[in-house]
Amino acid sequence: DVKVTQSSRYLVKRTGEKVFLECVQDMDHENMFWYRQDPGLGLRLIYFSYDVKMKEKGDIPEGYSVSREKKERFSLILESASTNQTSMYLCASSRGQLSYEQYFGPGTRLTVT
Amino acid sequence: AQSVAQPEDQVNVAEGNPLTVKCTYSVSGNPYLFWYVQYPNRGLQFLLKYITGDNLVKGSYGFEAEFNKSQTSFHLKKPSALVSDSALYFCAVRESSSASKIIFGSGTRLSIRP
Numbered sequence: 001d002v003k004v005t006q007s008s009r010y011l012v013k014r015t016g017e018k019v020f021l022e023c024v025q026d027m028d029h030e031n032m033f034w035y036r037q038d039p040g041l042g043l044r045l046i047y048f049s050y051d052v053k054m055k056e057k058g059d060i061p062e063g064y065s066v067s068r069e070k071k072e073r074f075s076l077i078l079e080s081a082s083t084n085q086t087s088m089y090l091c092a093s094s095r096g097q098l099s100y101e102q103y104f105g106p107g108t109r110l111t112v113t
Numbered sequence: 114a115q116s117v118a119q120p121e122d123q124v125n126v127a128e129g130n131p132l133t134v135k136c137t138y139s140v141s142g143n144p145y146l147f148w149y150v151q152y153p154n155r156g157l158q159f160l161l162k163y164i165t166g167d168n169l170v171k172g173s174y175g176f177e178a179e180f181n182k183s184q185t186s187f188h189l190k191k192p193s194a195l196v197s198d199s200a201l202y203f204c205a206v207r208e209s210s211s212a213s214k215i216i217f218g219s220g221t222r223l224s225i226r227p
Contacts, residue, residue: 004156031213040122042203043157043217050213058214090156094213100145100164102215104156 003027004105006091012111019078021108023091029103030096032074034058034066037088037107049074081112115140117204119218126194126225134189134221136204145207146187147215148178152200160202163187174198194225 007022025032031050035043035058045058047066055066063085067075074093078085088109092102116139126132138144148160161172168180178189189202202221208214 033214035217040219042119042219045214045216048214092157100147100162100207100215101159102157104149104158106154106156 004091004093004103006089006105006108008108009106010109010111012113013078013081014113015082017078017081017112019081019110019112021076021078021089021091021110023074023076023093023105024072025074025093025103026072027093027095027103028071029093030071031094032068033092033094033102034064034074034076035090035092036060037090043090046076081110083112086110086112115206115208115216117146117206117216117218119202119204119221121221122219123222123224126223128196128225128227129193132191132194132198132223132225134202134204134223136187136189136218138185138187138204138206140206140209142209144180144185144187146178146180147205147207148172148176148187148189149203149205149217150174150200151203151220157203160189196225196227199223199225 004025033048034046049055049068065077090107091105094102146163149157151157163170163180171177204218205215
């Protein structure tokens with residue numbers, strides 16, 4: 001089975017802190033994604049990566065950056081956390097250019113106080 | 114731009130009754146449509162997809178979805194609901210400009226009462 005793991009299930013940070021969210025997949029997938037999930041808004045794409053060191057902005061990249069130094073790992077970075085970044089963050093991966101199924105991690109619930 | 118709409122925030126169904134979770138889409142070109150489910154405190158899981166072919170698509174856990182091109186709909190259905198089907202359901206469509214990206218709807222919370 002594909003497994004996508006995220007470094008933390010729950011995280012509490014203070015305004016202005018730098019925050020790292022880590023995601024690891026074990027199925028050699030080319031594509032990796034970071035979403036945030038908010039009630040009533042569904043999932044919104046923050047960034048995605050289709051190869052090592054490659055990244056593309058999603059729909060809401062402001063305030064975030066990403067890093068993909070190895071194929072299996074995709075990190076989301078909040079340079080200076082703000083309260084409006086309190087959310088559930090979901091990582092996903094998929095295979096190849098025409099992959100239709102994304103595999104999700106369990107999510108990290110981040111609270112910024 | 115591609116988009117999906119889930120008109121119902123919540124759907125309540127009695128156990129054993131049929132259920133329908135609605136989804137409409139807007140795409141340019143051929144639609145590639147998906148349903149995902151999120152059980153409490155868990156990540157999203159893939160349920161089923163429509164790429165081409167038969168308009169009735171079967172997926173996991175006894176779910177199926179009916180693709181209707183004229184009504185631009187892709188409703189999720191199950192003939193007999195279980196309490197364990199209670200979850201958050203997301204409809205999604207593939208982004209035409211990037212084959213790897215998909216766009217999710219706002220989600221519908223399905224509640225099955227015993």
